[in-house]
Amino acid sequence: MLRWYGDTSSATGAALGQGECDVNGDGYSDFVVGASTSTSGSAHLYLGSAAPRADDWNAASTSSRLDLRNPRGMADQLFGRVVSGAWDVGGDGYADFLIPNANGSVAHLYEGSASVDAARWNAATGTTGANRLDLLGSGAGFGATAAGVEDINGDGYADFVIGNNQANRGGGDVNVYLGGESFIGVFPIEIAGTDGTGSLFGLTVAYAGDVNGDGYADFVVGADATTGGGVAHLYFGSGAPSKEGWTALETTARMDLMNGDGAGAHFGFAAASAGDVDGDGYGDFLVGAQSGRAHLYLGAPASPPGGAVPALRRIDVTGSGGVVSTAGDINGDGYADFLVGSGAGDAHLYLGSAAPTATAWNDASSTVRIDLVSP
Ligand SMILES: [Ca+2]
Ligand SMILES: [Ca+2]
Ligand SMILES: [Ca+2]
Ligand SMILES: [Ca+2]
Secondary structure (H helix, E strand, O other): OOOOOOOOOOOOEEOOOOOOOOOOOOOOEEEEEEEOOOOEEEEEEOOOOOOHHHHOOOOOOOOEEEEEEEOOOOOOOEEEOOOOEOOOOOOOOOOOEEEEEOOEEEEEOOOOOOOOOOOHOOOOOOOOOEEEEEOOOOOOEEEEEEOOOOOOOOOOOOOOOEOOOHHHOOOOOOOOOOOOOOOOOOOOOEEEEEOOOOOOOOOEEEEEEEOOOOOOOOEEEEEEOOOOOOOEEEEOOOOOOOOOHHHHOOOOEEEEEEOOOOOOOOOEEEEEEEOOOOOOOOOOEEOOOOOEEEEEEEEEOOOOOOOOOOOEEEEEEEEEEEEEEEEOOOOOOOOOOEEOOOOOEEEEOOOOOOOOEEEEEEEEOOOOEEEEEEE
């Protein structure tokens, strides 16, 4: 997901950036744009088609756009500040998506279907048949972040993560929800942060792809406000994920990624899957910082074989770092490309290749980096 950092009193956009997201199953990808405001907030689902048109999507009344409102109807809950694609949580062939109340202790999972219906989706919390699941958490921090993480336990149902940076006496935690045909009522796996009070563990949650190539998707949780300048944790999916496995001090189910950018770097402020940048079949992912650097971790097989923990090669790109995202494959060469921005008027597109290097990407006149400035 993209963690929005800015003026929450104005309408802001955050697109579904993950995977194919065909909510109504018509073969065209759809996307959500959040518009968090100081009132109740809103979000808009734009339906893809063979010939999308701005005048249609922007019309006051159109079937190509579904306008979503805070089902709780309350002000100041930051509905729409965070949106995330969730793949197919219910296993019915339609993509689902997440919109938490980022300041409201509730996260909403919207269920895709052949006949998506805004009125039904906007029904008040607790309404049966709303085609929406309202997941309740404790404390105002629950729902500050949300991310679909594909399928981390390999059962064919997509899974997702909700962050609560204020839980656990200020150390933060995340809830991992495993999808299923009738997963309502199943308790999430709760991972409590151990990075200290005020570390903001869970204020970054992100899909990482399958980093170690074992067939299970992996995910990242950031705690960017530790006294050491931030930390990020890579959690490995498996056939039987467990709280104990993910939280043990010594474990092969988790990898702790340490900050190398110095105090105050806010390493882990952002994270995202980068796709497969070097085309080796292993998922690569980004950890952003406010140090002016972003870090690409290249996926690799477990070492030694049979475990989960890979030896990850890290490439640091310089110039920005607070906003990171996959870009898909911009130039169609089979290597995924990625974007890094500062949130202050610049963004950089990094082109993937079989053998990417920091030297080539960071060169002042690089041919594998495209610098974008505000037009
Ligand atoms: Ca569609
Ligand atoms: Ca699953
Ligand atoms: Ca994996
Ligand atoms: Ca790779």
